[in-house]
Amino acid sequence: MKFLLITLITHHDPAKSARARLREVVENAVLAEDLGFDGYGVGERHERPFISSSPPVVLSHIAARTSRIKLFTAVTTLSLLDPVRAFEDYSTLDNLSDGRLELIIGKGNGAAQAKLFHVTAEDQWDRNRESYELFRRLWREPKVTWAGKFRPSLTDAETWPRPLQQPIRVWHGSATSRESVDLAARYGDPLFSANVTNPIEPYAELIRYYRERWAHYRHDPADALVGAGSAGFYAARTSQEAIETYRPIFDARIALFRSVGVEPVFPTLEDAIERSSILVGSPQQIIDKVGRYHAEFGHEVMHLHADGDGLTDKQHRATLELFQSEVAPVLRRDIPSRPLG
Numbered sequence: 001m002k003f004l005l006i007t008l009i010t011h012h013d014p015a016k017s018a019r020a021r022l023r024e025v026v027e028n029a030v031l032a033e034d035l036g037f038d039g040y041g042v043g044e045r046h047e048r049p050f051i052s053s054s055p056p057v058v059l060s061h062i063a064a065r066t067s068r069i070k071l072f073t074a075v076t077t078l079s080l081l082d083p084v085r086a087f088e089d090y091s092t093l094d095n096l097s098d099g100r101l102e103l104i105i106g107k108g109n110g111a112a113q114a115k116l117f118h119v120t121a122e123d124q125w126d127r128n129r130e131s132y133e134l135f136r137r138l139w140r141e142p143k144v145t146w147a148g149k150f151r152p153s154l155t156d157a158e159t160w161p162r163p164l165q166q167p168i169r170v171w172h173g174s175a176t177s178r179e180s181v182d183l184a185a186r187y188g189d190p191l192f193s194a195n196v197t198n199p200i201e202p203y204a205e206l207i208r209y210y211r212e213r214w215a216h217y218r219h220d221p222a223d224a225l226v227g228a229g230s231a232g233f234y235a236a237r238t239s240q241e242a243i244e245t246y247r248p249i250f251d252a253r254i255a256l257f258r259s260v261g262v263e264p265v266f267p268t269l270e271d272a273i274e275r276s277s278i279l280v281g282s283p284q285q286i287i288d289k290v291g292r293y294h295a296e297f298g299h300e301v302m303h304l305h306a307d308g309d310g311l312t313d314k315q316h317r318a319t320l321e322l323f324q325s326e327v328a329p330v331l332r333r334d335i336p337s338r339p340l341g
Contacts, residue, residue, distance in 0.1 A: 001290075001294075001299075001300055001301065001302060001328075001331040001332055001334075001335040001337050002038040002039070002300060002301045002302070002337050002340055003037050003038055003039075003301075003302055003303070003304065003323075003328055003331075004037065004038060004039035004040065004041050004070075004072060004227075004301065004302070004303040004304070005028065005029075005032045005037055005039075005040050005041070005303065005304055005305070005306035005320075006040070006041035006042075006043065006072065006074045006229070006303040006304075006305070006306055007025055007028065007041070007042060007043065007052070007305070007306040007307050008043035008045055008050055008052055008074075009021065009022070009025055009042065009043065009045075009050055009051050009052035009058070010049050010050055010307070011049055011050065011051045012049050012256075018051050021051060022051065022058065024307075025042070025058060025062075025306070025307075026058070026061050026062055026065060028040075028306050028307065029062040029065065029066060029069065029306070030062075030065050030066060031317065031320070032069060032306065032320075033066045033067075033068055033069040035320055035321060035324050036324050036328075037069065037320075037324070038069070038070060038301075038340055039069060039070035039071070039072050039102065039301075039340060040062060040066075040069050040070070040071060040072065040306065041071075041072030041073065041074035041104070041303065041306075042055040042058045042059055042062075042071075042072070042073065042074060043055065043073075043074045043075065044073065044074075044075060044076055044077050044108065045108075045110065045113065046077075046080070046110070046112070046113035046116055046117070047110050047112035047113045047116075048112075055073050055076070056089040056090060056092075056093050059071045059073070059093055059097075059101075060092075060093055060096055060097075063093065063096050063097035063100065064096075067098075068100075069100070070100050070101075070102050070340045070341060071093070071097055071100050071101050071102065072101075072102045072103075072104055073090070073101075073102075073103050073104050073105075074104050074173065074192075074303075075104045075105055075106035075108065075173040075192075076090070076103055076104065076105045076106070077105075077106060077107065077108030077113070078105045078106070078107075078127075078128055078131040078132050078135060079106075079107045079108055079119055079124045079125075079127040079128040079131060080108055080113060080114075080116075080117040080119055080127075081131065082131075082151055083131040083132070083134045083135035083138065083151070084134070084138065084151075084154075084157075084159060086131075086135060087135060087138040087139065087159055088159060088160070090103060090163075090168075091139075091159070091160075091161055091162065091163040092161060094163045094164045094165055094168060095161055095163070095164045098164065099164040099165045099341065100341070101165070101168060102168070102169055102171065102340060102341060103168060103169070103170045103171065104170075104171040104172070104173045104192050105128075105132060105135070105170055105171070105172060105173065106128070106172065106173035106174065106180060107124050107125065107127075107128040107177065107180065123150075125177075125179045126149070126150075127150050128179070128180070128183075129179070129183055130148045130149060130150055131150070131151075132170075132183060133148075134146055134148065134151075134154075135170075136170065136187065138159050139163055139167045139168055139170075140167050142158060142162065143156045143157065143158055144156075144157050144159070145157070165341070169189075169190065169341065170189055171184075171189065171190045171191065171192045171227065172184035172189055172190070172191050172192065173192045173194065174191065174192070174193060174194065174206065175193070175194035175195075175196075175197065175203075176202060176206065177206075178206070178209060181206055181209055181210045181213060182213050184210060185210055185213035185214040185216070185217055185219070186213070186217050188214075188217070188219045188223065190224075190225035190226065190227065191207065191210045191224075191225070191226050191227070192226075192227040192228070192229070192301070193206060193207055193226065193227070193228045193229065193297065193299070194229050195228040195229040195230065195231075195277050195293075195297075196229045196230065196231040196277060197231070197265060198265060198276075199265075199275045199276065200275075200277070200293065200296055203228070203296075203297070204296040204297060207226055207296075207297050207298070207299075210224070210226070211224055225300060225301075225338065226297055226298055226299040226300065226301075227299055227300070227301035227302065227303070228277075228293065228297050228299040228301070228302055228303075229277065229302070229303045230277045230278065230279050230302060230303060230304055230305070231272065231276050231277045231278040232246075232249075232250070232253075232272070232278040232279065232280065232305060232309065233278070233279045233280070233304040233305055233319070233323070234246040234249075234279075234280045234311070234319050235279070235280075235281065235282070235283055235286055235319050235322045235323050235326075235327060236281075236282065236319065236322070237282065237283075237322075238282055239281045239282050239285055242280050242281050242282065243269060243273075243280060243281075245311075245315065246269065246280045247269050248310070249309055249310040249311065250269045250272065250278075250280075251269070252310060253309075254267065266278075277293065279304070283322065283323075283326040283327045286323075286327050287327055287330050287331060290302065290327075290331055290335075291331075291334070291335075294335055300335065300336075300337035300338060301337065301340070302331075304320075304323070
């Protein structure tokens with residue numbers, strides 16, 4: 001199994017500047033490489049409380065500070081973007097990072113960002129599909145002639161710079177959408193399940209649908225590749241220590257949800273540990289839980305939260321070190337995975 005750290009760059013703390021928060025993200029990426037994680041991902045959101053509106057810029061800074069770790073987008077919101085401009089940004093980043101870029105694309109969500117980009121509930125899926133079909137061709141073809149509904153047509157269009165990776169791998173990120181899953185299967189692309197909000201069943205059902213559509217499009221079942229997220233992480237030597245440390249962090253998250261009118265799916269930490277993808281406990285408990293999820297998903301890649309989410313810097317580093325020393329080696333051994341990139 002491969003392991004990523006991913007951040008959406010939330011910014012809740014009024015005492016911390018955007019500059020400080022962004023630099024914290026970069027330092028976390030450096031730490032992830034130092035500790036041996038396989039990848040680091042930066043999300044894309046265009047509304048509060050996120051400041052991840054420009055992942056190519058953030059990832060370029062991370063590329064300059066690292067040399068080995070894979071750089072992920074999580075996700076590139078193609079329903080909102082001009083695919084030509086997105087190609088130019090990420091092809092440039094692919095070159096600057098020496099071919100370390102891995103793209104996860106998706107529709108994106110949030111009413112505010114949809115309004116900002118004039119995307120509607122009725123056209124968002126069509127925009128995502130059309131943008132991806134052009135985006136895919138731009139990575140593979142030196143000249144593209146194309147016509148669609150949502151951007152001006154192209155005639156023998158050349159895009160520069162050409163990418164270092166030929167072609168780059170594009171994952172499709174999805175929480176609940178069969179449209180995204182079908183798009184991934186149609187083109188023989190890997191799927192990354194969000195796996196953060198609900199119990200395991202809807203995500204497992206979506207992954208089963210992905211494999212069904214994969215077979216429908218006559219791809220080799222052995223080539224299907226799945227990744228999955230997690231809803232939170234804290235490992236300690238004992239489950240009691242892990243729960244005691246993480247409880248105030250979890251309770252603060254629940255209070256934040258309720259303050260904006262969102263009733264949490266898992267109202268208590270014990271419920272979340274039992275029924276959600278949150279990974280809080282001893283190393284063996286986390287190994288066992290990932291194994292249970294793998295039995296349903298068959299995933300080879302998993303992400304953890306890159307941010308401390310209320311932990312001190314010392315606690316954050318210690319729990320990531322514990323994961324890499326006692327959890328990751330077992331899961332790497334027991335769950336074979338293909339190389340990234």
